[in-house]
Amino acid sequence: MSRIGKLPISIPEGVQINISDDNLVTIKGKLGELQQKVDPSISLKVDNGIIVLNRASDQKDHKEKHGLYRALVANMIKGVTEGFTIVQELVGVGYKVEAKGQVLEMSLGYSHNVAIELPPEIKVETKTERGKKPSITMTSIDKQLLGQVAAKIRSLRKPEPYKGKGILFKGEVIRKKAGKAAAEK
Numbered sequence: 001m002s003r004i005g006k007l008p009i010s011i012p013e014g015v016q017i018n019i020s021d022d023n024l025v026t027i028k029g030k031l032g033e034l035q036q037k038v039d040p041s042i043s044l045k046v047d048n049g050i051i052v053l054n055r056a057s058d059q060k061d062h063k064e065k066h067g068l069y070r071a072l073v074a075n076m077i078k079g080v081t082e083g084f085t086i087v088q089e090l091v092g093v094g095y096k097v098e099a100k101g102q103v104l105e106m107s108l109g110y111s112h113n114v115a116i117e118l119p120p121e122i123k124v125e126t127k128t129e130r131g132k133k134p135s136i137t138m139t140s141i142d143k144q145l146l147g148q149v150a151a152k153i154r155s156l157r158k159p160e161p162y163k164g165k166g167i168l169f170k171g172e173v174i175r176k177k178a179g180k181a182a183a184e185k
Contacts, residue, residue: 005066009051009074012081017051019044025073029080032141036072039065044073072144079141086150087170089133091159097134099126104136108157108167116153121145135170 011017018026023038038044041056042065051073055066078084090097096107104116104124118124122140136153140146150169159166161177168174 003067005053005055005063005070007070009053009070009077011046011049011051011077015077015081017046019046025076027073027076027080029077029141031080031083034076034080034142036069036076038069038073042066042069075143079143083139083141084143084146085137085139086146088136088138088150088153089168089170090135090157091133091168092157092163092165095134095157095165096128097126097136098128099124099136104153106156109165114156116156118149119145122149 012029014030016028018028020026023040023042023044024035025038025044026033026035041062043054043056045052045054053066053070053073055062090106090108092109094107094109098105102118102120102122102124104118104126106114106116108114118138121142122138122145125137126134127137128134138146138150154167154169157166159168159172159174161174162179164174164176166174
């Protein structure tokens with residue numbers, strides 16, 4: 001991970017970075033503000049529009065954290081400038097999704113509808129067009145929170161390899177298995 005940690009992070013225009021004494025990094029941009037507590041073994045230095053992270057020693061633990069916190073800070077900067085988007089598709093007969101404010105209501109083949117309340121940091125849109133798979137588009141400045149919510153939604157109906165039904169990420173391909181009928185021939 002140290003190779004990732006050594007890379008400098010360039011600060012785009014319009015992004016403000018504040019590092020407190022207890023290693024709390026606050027990044028403000030046009031889309032919002034994010035905070036991250038950085039381990040004391042990692043030091044941050046800001047100069048000439050570049051952030052450089054340094055580790056205290058070459059211990060394995062410090063090397064791992066060096067790359068981790070560099071990636072977290074880089075994702076925070078990208079989040080407040082561009083934001084992150086995840087698109088998921090519902091594949092299956094009768095699968096539906098509808099957004100009512102911050103609540104996603106889904107029909108996933110169970111005897112009841114499943115409702116999930118999303119955090120206020122995530123903006124959600126649903127699209128249901130005739131002849132196409134229903135889709136969920138989520139956008140946020142926090143990559144970690146967005147990924148966690150997308151994984152939670154996916155866990156409600158994981159893609160299965162026999163019929164290919166479930167909640168998939170856009171562009172994901174499920175390798176199908178032959179099943180029992182093919183083995184008997």
